[in-house]
Amino acid sequence: MNSMPRNRVLFALIIVAVAAGALGSFVADAPNRLVSGQPLGLWQAGGATTALPLALLGAALLVLSFARITRATRLAGLGCSLAALLLWIFAAGSSASALMAAAPPATRIALGWGFWATVFCLAMIVLDALQRLDAHGLLRLSTVAAIVAAIAAMALAGHFDGLSLAREYAARRSAFWSELERHCWLVLAAVAIALAIGAPLGVFVARRPSAGPGIFGALNLMQTIPSVALFGLLIAPLSALGVGGIGAAPAIIALVLYSLLPIVRNTHAGITGVDPTVIDAASGVGLTPTQILWRVELPLGLPVFLAGLRIVTVQAIGLTVIAALIGAGGLGSFVFQGIGQYALDLVLLGALPTILLALAADFALALIAACFERNPAP
Amino acid sequence: MIELRGVTKRYGARASVNDVSFAVAEGAFCALVGPSGSGKSTTLRMINRLIEPSAGTIRLGGEDVATIPVESLRRRIGYAIQSVGLFPHWTIADNIATVPRLLKWPEDRVRARIEELLTLVRLDPGAVRAKYPHQLSGGQQQRIGVARALAADPDVLLMDEPFGALDPITREALRLELARIHKATGKTILFVTHDVDEALQMADAIAIMRDGRLVQFGTPSDLLTKPADDFVRDFMGGSALGLKLLALERVADRLNPETVPGEAPLALDARLSEALSQMVLRRADRLPVSDDAGKPVGSIALRDLVARS
Amino acid sequence: MVVASKIDTEGALLGSMIVALLRGRGIAVDSRLQLGPTQIVRQALLAGQIDLYPEYTGNGAIFFNRENDPAWHDPARGYVLVKQLDRAQNDIVWLAPAPADNSWAIAMRRDVAQKHRLTTLEDFAGYVNGGGTVKLAASAEFVDSPGALPAFESAYGFRLARGQLLTLVGGDTSATLRAAGEGISGVNAAMAYTTDGALAVLKLQLLADDKRAQTVYQPAPIIRGTVLAQHPEIEAILDPVFRSLTLTRLQQLNAKIAADGEEASAVASAYLSANGFQK
Numbered sequence: 001m002n003s004m005p006r007n008r009v010l011f012a013l014i015i016v017a018v019a020a021g022a023l024g025s026f027v028a029d030a031p032n033r034l035v036s037g038q039p040l041g042l043w044q045a046g047g048a049t050t051a052l053p054l055a056l057l058g059a060a061l062l063v064l065s066f067a068r069i070t071r072a073t074r075l076a077g078l079g080c081s082l083a084a085l086l087l088w089i090f091a092a093g094s095s096a097s098a099l100m101a102a103a104p105p106a107t108r109i110a111l112g113w114g115f116w117a118t119v120f121c122l123a124m125i126v127l128d129a130l131q132r133l134d135a136h137g138l139l140r141l142s143t144v145a146a147i148v149a150a151i152a153a154m155a156l157a158g159h160f161d162g163l164s165l166a167r168e169y170a171a172r173r174s175a176f177w178s179e180l181e182r183h184c185w186l187v188l189a190a191v192a193i194a195l196a197i198g199a200p201l202g203v204f205v206a207r208r209p210s211a212g213p214g215i216f217g218a219l220n221l222m223q224t225i226p227s228v229a230l231f232g233l234l235i236a237p238l239s240a241l242g243v244g245g246i247g248a249a250p251a252i253i254a255l256v257l258y259s260l261l262p263i264v265r266n267t268h269a270g271i272t273g274v275d276p277t278v279i280d281a282a283s284g285v286g287l288t289p290t291q292i293l294w295r296v297e298l299p300l301g302l303p304v305f306l307a308g309l310r311i312v313t314v315q316a317i318g319l320t321v322i323a324a325l326i327g328a329g330g331l332g333s334f335v336f337q338g339i340g341q342y343a344l345d346l347v348l349l350g351a352l353p354t355i356l357l358a359l360a361a362d363f364a365l366a367l368i369a370a371c372f373e374r375n376p377a378p
Numbered sequence: 379m380i381e382l383r384g385v386t387k388r389y390g391a392r393a394s395v396n397d398v399s400f401a402v403a404e405g406a407f408c409a410l411v412g413p414s415g416s417g418k419s420t421t422l423r424m425i426n427r428l429i430e431p432s433a434g435t436i437r438l439g440g441e442d443v444a445t446i447p448v449e450s451l452r453r454r455i456g457y458a459i460q461s462v463g464l465f466p467h468w469t470i471a472d473n474i475a476t477v478p479r480l481l482k483w484p485e486d487r488v489r490a491r492i493e494e495l496l497t498l499v500r501l502d503p504g505a506v507r508a509k510y511p512h513q514l515s516g517g518q519q520q521r522i523g524v525a526r527a528l529a530a531d532p533d534v535l536l537m538d539e540p541f542g543a544l545d546p547i548t549r550e551a552l553r554l555e556l557a558r559i560h561k562a563t564g565k566t567i568l569f570v571t572h573d574v575d576e577a578l579q580m581a582d583a584i585a586i587m588r589d590g591r592l593v594q595f596g597t598p599s600d601l602l603t604k605p606a607d608d609f610v611r612d613f614m615g616g617s618a619l620g621l622k623l624l625a626l627e628r629v630a631d632r633l634n635p636e637t638v639p640g641e642a643p644l645a646l647d648a649r650l651s652e653a654l655s656q657m658v659l660r661r662a663d664r665l666p667v668s669d670d671a672g673k674p675v676g677s678i679a680l681r682d683l684v685a686r687s
Numbered sequence: 688m689v690v691a692s693k694i695d696t697e698g699a700l701l702g703s704m705i706v707a708l709l710r711g712r713g714i715a716v717d718s719r720l721q722l723g724p725t726q727i728v729r730q731a732l733l734a735g736q737i738d739l740y741p742e743y744t745g746n747g748a749i750f751f752n753r754e755n756d757p758a759w760h761d762p763a764r765g766y767v768l769v770k771q772l773d774r775a776q777n778d779i780v781w782l783a784p785a786p787a788d789n790s791w792a793i794a795m796r797r798d799v800a801q802k803h804r805l806t807t808l809e810d811f812a813g814y815v816n817g818g819g820t821v822k823l824a825a826s827a828e829f830v831d832s833p834g835a836l837p838a839f840e841s842a843y844g845f846r847l848a849r850g851q852l853l854t855l856v857g858g859d860t861s862a863t864l865r866a867a868g869e870g871i872s873g874v875n876a877a878m879a880y881t882t883d884g885a886l887a888v889l890k891l892q893l894l895a896d897d898k899r900a901q902t903v904y905q906p907a908p909i910i911r912g913t914v915l916a917q918h919p920e921i922e923a924i925l926d927p928v929f930r931s932l933t934l935t936r937l938q939q940l941n942a943k944i945a946a947d948g949e950e951a952s953a954v955a956s957a958y959l960s961a962n963g964f965q966k
Contacts, residue, residue, distance in 0.1 A: 034946050035888070276462075277462075279460040284525075291480075327728070333721060337694060339859075341861045346529055
């Protein structure tokens with residue numbers, strides 16, 4: 001065996017992971033929701049049973065970073081890091097439950113920075129292992145799916161109920177689901193309207209390039225306005241017009257305005273990116289301009305257009321968080337309530353689902369885009 | 379069939395096509411040649427109104443093309459270009475079926491036509507029909523381009539340097555194909571090229587352009603033997619004019635009935651230029667000729683090549 | 688009808704009580720609690736998009752541009768004034784207020800207050816002028832607004848120097864109280880609301896405002912006149928409940944939500960049942 005680690009990335013990551021896990025705060029134990037918790041390490045937090053297997057896995061990964069890089073060692077690396085990640089997360093749930101069992105109900109057990117740092121490092125190790133295995137899409141997808149499924153299974157079984165995040169959720173269960181639903185409706189409405197306005201506008205600019213600088217200039221300007229300001233600015237004129245919806249109307253309008261630029265730009269790029277000789281041949285064989293648009297330009301421009309749709313959807317999911325500031329509801333409600341009450345778990349209750357929603361939307365749209373890629377042209 | 383009268387196209391002060399007039403007879407293969415920038419592509423594209431002329435008239439089968447609705451005009455004309463321009467997101471079959479479907483042909487007629495055309499351009503329908511353009515070679519794509527142009531059985535084909543982007547072997551093969559198809563279908567073809575030899579090989583009539591003007595219009599033989607000016611002479615081959623003239627005729631035209639012994643006889647349809655080339659290679663001034671069956675039918679001598687016809 | 692509230696903890700509490708009471712009497716209620724900050728909720732009421740929400744009497748000064756009217760320092764006069772103005776100008780009816788006065792205040796770490804025997808703001812002024820160590824965490828609004836810190840300073844005769852202030856962006860007391868409670872950056876005093884639930888838990892003590900430097904902010908349900916006309920029984924339903932909410936009671940209820948993390952509607956329902964307002 002070499003004296004220098006062969007896999008330096010793995011070596012660095014596992015060192016940081018072990019350090020953060022051992023020395024950093026795994027959980028923070030607070031007597032109530034308002035004060036900071038006392039930091040506790042894994043073994044202090046009742047994680048004795050999981051500490052040993054975790055230490056063994058950590059040692060195995062450390063050894064593997066020195067080992068010769070073969071397919072076998074890479075697979076072993078993937079397996080160990082997956083196991084470590086899931087076990088680490090499992091340990092968080094167990095410790096929280098153990099600590100809560102012996103404590104008054106107002107106690108809050110929050111995840112500490114050490115926990116998050118180690119999760120991050122272990123996730124990076126898993127990604128690195130997939131990369132080195134040159135894993136094709138199916139293996140990557142299965143790995144991610146396995147992790148998500150395992151965590152979901154633990155959550156559904158109530159394993160994480162001791163954590164403060166779960167307590168915040170429990171106190172607001174119905175509100176959570178209704179705000180989540182409202183959030184999704186806001187995003188869908190905004191994206192649908194932006195599509196209805198932006199796609200024809202993109203076709204128009206593709207057909208009439210002279211209009212381009214003006215339209216793109218205006219849309220670019222719109223993007224530079226800070227979102228909070230735009231949301232606020234719209235309330236007055238809209239209430240003067242008598243448009244109701246307590247915040248939903250100005251929120252959707254602002255979201256549409258922000259979503260227009262990527263849609264217009266990508267529709268335009270999709271159409272103008274079509275090979276001009278194909279358009280020439282299409283004209284030459286007798287297709288009308290409308291037929292060329294619908295049968296040639298739009299289908300060939302679809303991949304670029306879908307890329308724009310993906311960007312817009314992810315952006316809208318994030319921006320809709322701000323909409324809660326003007327009474328539109330959505331997951332942002334929890335974020336701002338949490339900020340107001342200095343309850344970071346409440347902020348997480350709003351922020352984590354938003355991130356997961358954005359990742360899921362991005363993944364779904366990428367999948368749809370890939371379906372269209374399979375057919376035509378290089 | 380195609381008649382251009384005083385056709386002009388101006389871009390600003392410059393005229394890229396200047397007062398061009400010529401006529402292509404029905405069933406003729408006319409080549410439009412000239413150096414780059416001579417306006418030959420522009421002229422071609424005014425016939426199917428991809429470019430609108432600034433002045434002059436163009437008639438197709440006696441009708442002024444300006445009076446025909448532009449899409450129905452183009453659906454009556456076959457159009458093939460150098461970059462082929464197949465629709466990358468459609469199968470080969472769908473590409474070929476473009477104009478027939480625009481003309482609302484019944485689906486079974488379309489299907490039959492696709493089979494017919496693929497066979498005509500010598501591609502295996504079963505193998506190729508469901509493929510996408512990017513899965514075919516350049517030469518195969520251009521065959522499909524020709525098939526698409528022929529799909530709705532137009533009387534006229536406009537072709538803009540269709541073989542320009544291919545390697546010499548494929549180009550030669552496709553030229554022979556096109557000549558064969560022309561002979562079999564009797565369509566009127568207007569073929570733009572900058573390659574003189576290609577024009578000489580395929581065309582019944584050649585229009586040679588320079589700087590937007592038509593310099594000479596005539597048969598290949600006319601252009602070779604009676605070039606209108608030095609430009610035409612140089613363009614047609616300069617000092618090699620004589621050799622190109624030889625390429626226009628075949629052994630059968632100058633066959634000498636006297637037979638001579640020898641191996642590897644020439645074929646009856648071999649070109650005189652090939653005969654000359656063989657004479658040089660074999661260092662013989664007389665070569666045997668046989669027919670398709672291999673039976674000796676005569677000979678050809680160096681003397682025959684230079685004799686007045 | 689639509690019942691809303693402001694985004695803070697007390698808004699959630701009072702709003703939940705209103706929703707529970709009205710639904711308990713068979714009135715169909717669409718709940719839009721924790722809608723947003725004051726401006727948003729007030730605008731929504733004026734525009735008719737919501738029908739009822741709990742507001743504070745002292746805010747009449749801002750709504751009607753009468754910051755300097757001395758009536759706001761007196762609970763009874765303030766309530767009468769805002770009730771009259773809102774009825775006349777906007778057809779909005781102010782129902783019975785709670786006796787609790789939820790105004791701005793200064794809270795100090797209990798250990799420091801006990802050591803120097805500070806119970807009122809007068810004591811505090813003496814302590815500051817005598818050179819005592821003070822670091823006050825407050826929002827920019829509290830520091831600048833003439834009705835807040837400057838009002839205290841002029842009424843009690845003290846002045847806090849820049850170095851004695853830790854100014855935070857945003858108007859919520861949770862951050863300031865937490866700073867004082869945990870002694871972050873040497874903070875030992877904090878801007879607070881008198882009904883804050885976190886005071887006891889964080890071991891902070893309110894300094895009494897004997898001279899009434901502060902505007903009185905009593906919570907009361909406000910409802911659009913047309914909606915009240917359709918449901919005149921609402922007044923009788925809500926009055927006794929609001930009248931029962933003393934300062935101490937509000938502090939305890941707020942603490943259950945903010946510190947213990949109980950759900951606002953659960954705390955509201957428990958209070959209503961325990962005091963016989965609802966089964």
